[in-house]
Amino acid sequence: MGAVVEEFRRKDNSKKMKGSGEGGIKTARVGIGYDSHSWCAGRPLVLGGVEIEHSRGLSGHSDADALIHAICDAVLGAVGAGDIGVHFPDNDPAYRGISSLVLLARVREIAAARGYRVVNVDATVIMERPKLRAYVGGMIANIADALAMDAAAVSVKGKTNEGMGFVGREEGVAVMAVALAAPVGTS
Numbered sequence: 001m002g003a004v005v006e007e008f009r010r011k012d013n014s015k016k017m018k019g020s021g022e023g024g025i026k027t028a029r030v031g032i033g034y035d036s037h038s039w040c041a042g043r044p045l046v047l048g049g050v051e052i053e054h055s056r057g058l059s060g061h062s063d064a065d066a067l068i069h070a071i072c073d074a075v076l077g078a079v080g081a082g083d084i085g086v087h088f089p090d091n092d093p094a095y096r097g098i099s100s101l102v103l104l105a106r107v108r109e110i111a112a113a114r115g116y117r118v119v120n121v122d123a124t125v126i127m128e129r130p131k132l133r134a135y136v137g138g139m140i141a142n143i144a145d146a147l148a149m150d151a152a153a154v155s156v157k158g159k160t161n162e163g164m165g166f167v168g169r170e171e172g173v174a175v176m177a178v179a180l181a182a183p184v185g186t187s
């Protein structure tokens with residue numbers, strides 16, 4: 001295991017992150033997350049914890065929920081807690097087939113342990129098909145539930161890549177997400 005990973009784990013064991021500003025005053029912090037998974041025949045397509053009707057799913061160790069993985073990374077990034085691979089290694093059998101919503105709920109606990117809550121999340125799922133519109137409400141409800149926040153503070157958008165690149169060739173999907181975290185007790 002690399003030194004960087006050890007460093008993140010060590011920090012994660014601390015009860016609270018030191019203030020991000022001068023004098024230890026915590027401020028709101030933004031984080032970014034990105035994930036991509038390749039298409040895989042014979043697996044269900046799960047995004048935002050919603051099973052989507054489609055001819056194939058995504059490859060991956062857990063449920064391959066790229067949307068939730070990107071949001072996990074955005075939240076972990078916002079609170080300076082590394083990334084999803086540090087906390088939930090994909091070679092750990094404990095995470096085989098697990099719902100990524102469970103991981104997102106744990107990410108919320110990691111943020112809380114550092115004195116942060118998530119203010120809002122915005123994500124864009126980039127895939128040629130199927131259309132996500134009918135499923136977005138369910139995804140938002142799941143994400144809000146896992147992060148213990150209001151559904152109005154969660155946004156999920158679907159987009160094609162206009163036929164370009166690996167998404168356009170339908171080799172896989174990509175997701176981008178941002179999350180804002182604020183110190184607990186602030187509005």
Ligand SMILES: [Zn+2]
Pocket residue numbers: 035036037060064065066069
């Ligand atoms: Zn992933």
